[in-house]
Amino acid sequence: MEKTDLIYSEEMFKKAPQKLRDAETIRRPSIKYWPDVWRRLKQDKLAMVGLGLLIIMGIMSIVGPHISGFKYYEQDYSNINVKPNREYWFGTDELGRDLFARAWLGTRYSLIIGILAALIDLGIGVIYGGIAGMGSQRVDAIMMRIAEIIYSIPYMLVVILLTVVFSTAGSGTSMFVLILAMTITDWVPMANLVRGQVLQLRESEYSLAAESLGATNSWILRKHIIPNTMGPILVNVTLTIPRAIFAEATLGFLSLGLQAPKPSLGTLANDGIAGMPVGNFYQILVPSILISLIMFSFNVLGDGLRDAMDPRLRK
Amino acid sequence: MVEPLISVRNIKKYFNVGRGKLKAVDGISFDIYPGETFGLVGESGCGKSTVGRTIIRLYEPTDGKVFFSGENIYELSRSEMQEIRRNFQMIFQDPYASLNPRMTVEEIVGEPMEIHHVYKGHKKRNERVIELLKLVGLNEEHALRFPHEFSGGQRQRIGIARALALNPKFIVCDEPISALDVSIQAQVVNLLKSLQKELGLTYLFIAHDLSMVRYISDRVGVMYLGHMMEVASSEELYDNPLHPYTKALLSAIPIPDPEIQRNRHRIILEGDVPSPIDPKETCRFVDRCPYATARCREVVPKLRKVGEGHFVACLNI
Amino acid sequence: MEKLLEIKDLKVSFQTFFGEVEAVRGISLHVNKGETVALVGESGCGKSVTASSIMQLLPMPPAFYKGGEILFNGEDIVKKSEKEMQSIRGSEISMIFQDPMTSLNPTMKVGKQIVEGLVKHGKLSFREAEEKAIEMLDLVSVPQSEKRVRQYPHEFSGGMRQRVMIALAMVSNPQLLIADEPTTALDVTVQAQILDLMKSIQEKFGTSIILITHDLGVVADISDRIIVMYAGQLLEEGLVDEVFKEPRHPYTKKLLGSVPRLDMDRMEVLHSIHGTPPDLYIPPKGCPFFDRCDKAMVICKEHMPEREYHTDSHYSCCWLNHSMAKKVAEGSEV
Numbered sequence: 001m002e003k004t005d006l007i008y009s010e011e012m013f014k015k016a017p018q019k020l021r022d023a024e025t026i027r028r029p030s031i032k033y034w035p036d037v038w039r040r041l042k043q044d045k046l047a048m049v050g051l052g053l054l055i056i057m058g059i060m061s062i063v064g065p066h067i068s069g070f071k072y073y074e075q076d077y078s079n080i081n082v083k084p085n086r087e088y089w090f091g092t093d094e095l096g097r098d099l100f101a102r103a104w105l106g107t108r109y110s111l112i113i114g115i116l117a118a119l120i121d122l123g124i125g126v127i128y129g130g131i132a133g134m135g136s137q138r139v140d141a142i143m144m145r146i147a148e149i150i151y152s153i154p155y156m157l158v159v160i161l162l163t164v165v166f167s168t169a170g171s172g173t174s175m176f177v178l179i180l181a182m183t184i185t186d187w188v189p190m191a192n193l194v195r196g197q198v199l200q201l202r203e204s205e206y207s208l209a210a211e212s213l214g215a216t217n218s219w220i221l222r223k224h225i226i227p228n229t230m231g232p233i234l235v236n237v238t239l240t241i242p243r244a245i246f247a248e249a250t251l252g253f254l255s256l257g258l259q260a261p262k263p264s265l266g267t268l269a270n271d272g273i274a275g276m277p278v279g280n281f282y283q284i285l286v287p288s289i290l291i292s293l294i295m296f297s298f299n300v301l302g303d304g305l306r307d308a309m310d311p312r313l314r315k
Numbered sequence: 316m317v318e319p320l321i322s323v324r325n326i327k328k329y330f331n332v333g334r335g336k337l338k339a340v341d342g343i344s345f346d347i348y349p350g351e352t353f354g355l356v357g358e359s360g361c362g363k364s365t366v367g368r369t370i371i372r373l374y375e376p377t378d379g380k381v382f383f384s385g386e387n388i389y390e391l392s393r394s395e396m397q398e399i400r401r402n403f404q405m406i407f408q409d410p411y412a413s414l415n416p417r418m419t420v421e422e423i424v425g426e427p428m429e430i431h432h433v434y435k436g437h438k439k440r441n442e443r444v445i446e447l448l449k450l451v452g453l454n455e456e457h458a459l460r461f462p463h464e465f466s467g468g469q470r471q472r473i474g475i476a477r478a479l480a481l482n483p484k485f486i487v488c489d490e491p492i493s494a495l496d497v498s499i500q501a502q503v504v505n506l507l508k509s510l511q512k513e514l515g516l517t518y519l520f521i522a523h524d525l526s527m528v529r530y531i532s533d534r535v536g537v538m539y540l541g542h543m544m545e546v547a548s549s550e551e552l553y554d555n556p557l558h559p560y561t562k563a564l565l566s567a568i569p570i571p572d573p574e575i576q577r578n579r580h581r582i583i584l585e586g587d588v589p590s591p592i593d594p595k596e597t598c599r600f601v602d603r604c605p606y607a608t609a610r611c612r613e614v615v616p617k618l619r620k621v622g623e624g625h626f627v628a629c630l631n632i
Numbered sequence: 633m634e635k636l637l638e639i640k641d642l643k644v645s646f647q648t649f650f651g652e653v654e655a656v657r658g659i660s661l662h663v664n665k666g667e668t669v670a671l672v673g674e675s676g677c678g679k680s681v682t683a684s685s686i687m688q689l690l691p692m693p694p695a696f697y698k699g700g701e702i703l704f705n706g707e708d709i710v711k712k713s714e715k716e717m718q719s720i721r722g723s724e725i726s727m728i729f730q731d732p733m734t735s736l737n738p739t740m741k742v743g744k745q746i747v748e749g750l751v752k753h754g755k756l757s758f759r760e761a762e763e764k765a766i767e768m769l770d771l772v773s774v775p776q777s778e779k780r781v782r783q784y785p786h787e788f789s790g791g792m793r794q795r796v797m798i799a800l801a802m803v804s805n806p807q808l809l810i811a812d813e814p815t816t817a818l819d820v821t822v823q824a825q826i827l828d829l830m831k832s833i834q835e836k837f838g839t840s841i842i843l844i845t846h847d848l849g850v851v852a853d854i855s856d857r858i859i860v861m862y863a864g865q866l867l868e869e870g871l872v873d874e875v876f877k878e879p880r881h882p883y884t885k886k887l888l889g890s891v892p893r894l895d896m897d898r899m900e901v902l903h904s905i906h907g908t909p910p911d912l913y914i915p916p917k918g919c920p921f922f923d924r925c926d927k928a929m930v931i932c933k934e935h936m937p938e939r940e941y942h943t944d945s946h947y948s949c950c951w952l953n954h955s956m957a958k959k960v961a962e963g964s965e966v
Contacts, residue, residue, distance in 0.1 A: 012931035013951070013960040016922070032461070033417060039649075205412035209477075212373050213427040214400040223426075227417045358819035359790075452906075466908040467675070496674035497846050501890035501904035523820065526849075530892040530902060549898060567824040569849030571891050573872040576852045583828065584821045587789040 040308035047304025050297035064104025072101040073261040091282050103286050106263035114245035120183045125190025133198025134217050151188035163256050197229040231309040238302035242295040265291050319346035320517050326379030328369045335593040339365040341541035352518040354532030361538040363521045367487040371403045404478035408490035410470035414462040421458040427480040447476040468499035487519045537561050540599040547625040557627045559604050606631050636840050637663040642700035654915045655681040657864035668841040670851040673861035679844045683810050688717045722749045726801035730813035732793035736785040743781030746800050768799035791822035812844045827853050848891050860884050863910050863920035870946030880948035883921045
């Protein structure tokens with residue numbers, strides 16, 4: 001066994017010193033969980049488009065109402081129903097108010113309501129689902145039965161009841177009531193998801209290991225189970241937000257939305273309908289397009305996140 | 316006479332499954348003495364893992380008593396049990412699943428100390444974590460990494476470090492090497508042996524690899540379908556197996572030596588292991604036993620002494 | 633002895649986001665007709681990848697053939713198309729896997745699965761197919777075969793399912809059977825049954841078997857030759873008697889020394905190999921066993937040793953075989 005191009009010396013056959021031999025070091029770079037998810041998400045072009053759109057819309061919702069030069073509530077009767085032009089970038093509505101400012105303010109309120117509602121769903125859902133999942137079979141069964149009953153209440157009914165009970169005379173409801181109405185039944189799917197995850201992860205070996213170390217149920221839930229469910233929960237949140245925004249838009253569309261003159265995308269759409277018979281399509285197009293863009297963006301972002309976190313799709 | 320550290324008396328663990336009662340453990344009794352390794356062997360479904368978990372009350376027992384230093388731990392309250400738990404720890408089979416993938420090694424090994432509030436601050440706890448890592452052959456730079464970055468053998472060592480954190484007296488090793496490569500198995504077993512010597516530990520070593528169990532255990536118990544079939548010292552069991560099941564089991568294990576293996580006579584057991592759901596009250600081995608008699612179908616044989624430290628549950632011995 | 637399968641300098645890698653992982657780094661081996669060759673190694677050494685490469689079952693990306701040939705009856709199957717492979721798989725080369733639960737279709741009756749291939753290729757009528765399925769179940773000693781042929785996999789125990797797998801693999805009487813850890817998931821008494829079955833099938837049909845395993849006992853039981861693989865390369869090969877009695881490579885020696893044996897003295901120490909196999913993302917330049925070998929020399933780190941034949945059939949790849957090594961060792965003893 002001679003390697004033709006190798007010259008052998010005695011030195012080469014001496015024993016190799018200990019420090020040259022290194023059996024325990026890990027050579028690969030450390031992969032942390034969230035940076036890896038982000039890296040995989042970046043590969044999904046569509047999700048990135050969605051993310052980009054959301055960032056743009058978010059920025060616009062903050063600065064938009066201020067840059068047009070008009071206040072959202074300023075009425076100008078000499079300029080009613082003006083089609084989009086140099087002065088009024090999105091045109092004006094039937095009271096002469098600048099639609100550009102109103103649209104972006106409406107986006108701001110819609111986003112806030114949608115995100116807040118989704119976060120409240122998250123909070124209630126995680127706590128409720130966590131307790132149900134960790135509890136005994138009886139506790140679980142009772143809690144889930146209650147949740148089912150709550151969820152089966154038609155939510156429109158609840159909204160109307162609440163708005164009737166809480167609203168001031170005239171048009172619309174306060175933000176607080178709106179959010180309350182939307183979340184009162186909407187937390188159930190999140191609770192279900194969390195409960196399912198908890199039930200599953202409860203049987204995992206590391207949960208069992210923690211139990212053998214003397215950990216209490218709440219410790220296991222907090223330290224072991226919830227961190228490992230963040231993935232599916234996050235995906236659910238990104239998909240709940242568009243649902244909440246659309247729900248708010250629907251309410252606004254049905255005149256159950258925010259008090260005038262505060263605009264939301266839904267109320268703007270409602271207002272915009274009046275413009276259709278006279279050919280002022282821009283009045284309904286603007287809010288509709290914005291709603292669609294928001295929903296689209298959150299949906300593709302949520303889908304992208306789900307794929308990025310799926311261990312089977314790892315590239 | 317040395318007092319046993321753990322005395323298991325007639326423990327039973329039944330599970331309710333849709334179509335009946337799964338009698339995973341159906342009346343097991345044995346003692347484990349301080350400083351020894353008691354090996355518990357059997358094939359899949361025999362209940363050995365369940366025994367391990369029931370002894371430390373990870374599963375609530377259906378019946379029986381377990382005495383730890385004279386105290387029946389099944390009668391303790393939840394908070395009393397919490398205290399006692401510091402003395403029993405467990406090492407799990409699957410090194411890939413028994414470590415939380417989102418926690419760093421430091422957090423994993425430090426968890427038991429955190430749960431029991433052993434150290435006041437992070438710093439002291441982390442010092443202890445590093446001490447434990449060194450004890451199992453890892454080092455400081457591994458502390459901030461995540462489980463998935465390690466090999467199976469290294470993960471199992473992390474599991475061992477975690478089990479040692481509270482200075483327990485007794486460790487249940489539930490198939491700790493089954494999921495590891497052959498050369499790594501020896502590594503882990505040698506580590507367990509040296510730790511036992513150094514720290515004075517007592518082990519219940521549950522496994523299905525009889526060759527390995529023979530190597531590490533002082534005494535061995537053979538289980539079949541929820542019952543204990545034979546108990547003897549390691550030497551005695553392998554040199555002089557008495558129960559028909561033990562004999563068949565030993566003859567089935569291949570020896571890594573072609574010449575010897577060629578000339579060995581194998582006792583081939585027909586059929587598969589029957590179901591542990593609602594078993595009949597007979598000797599559990601009766602359907603596959605080459606020596607079964609009519610009596611074996613009427614009575615459940617009890618473990619009785621047939622020699623010094625050697626017990627067999629068979630009517631025909 | 634006729635060569636049924638010959639692998640020449642096979643290199644298979646995986647493209648991951650880290651970079652390239654070299655799973656198989658230039659291996660050459662052969663399998664003769666009617667013999668059982670055991671490919672032994674620990675997890676990650678590349679033995680399963682090798683087996684899957686023979687069947688072209690690797691997902692291509694991320695896997696890719698970096699080089700080498702796999703000659704089956706003289707033809708290079710690396711070059712064959714998927715369609716051509718489909719006619720080879722199951723009929724000329726078959727494979728059985730470790731976990732019969734996942735390799736059998738849980739929604740299809742067992743009998744149907746066994747003869748599926750034959751029926752699809754139009755070789756059998758429906759009636760003939762059922763008879764054939766029963767015949768196969770009898771061959772693998774599944775009792776009550778007429779009844780069992782209509783049952784579903786979940787109605788069988790682990791050992792029985794593995795027998796079904798063997799029936800499935802043998803139905804077209806393949807020339808080569810690749811068994812990837814066939815008994816690892818089975819209880820030891822069931823394992824004994826399956827090993828006996830495999831032996832009897834080989835005697836009956838003259839099938840060549842490649843047995844992939846890490847269990848040296850299983851190797852000693854049914855293999856004729858043993859090949860030791862480590863980190864994508866072959867370190868030693870020979871007849872089982874040769875290698876078990878006189879292992880030449882330090883890894884083989886350590887491996888044999890780390891396995892507890894029923895017939896060894898209980899007080900004998902089990903030698904473990906410290907450390908873990910190298911990560912093939914940054915494959916070692918020289919001998920892959922360098923980091924864990926206590927006989928390691930300076931040259932071992934930089935250069936991979938070549939084969940040195942001790943007998944016609946027994947070789948090992950180790951610098952200790954080199955005359956220089958002996959010279960230096962003697963020199964230092966003085």
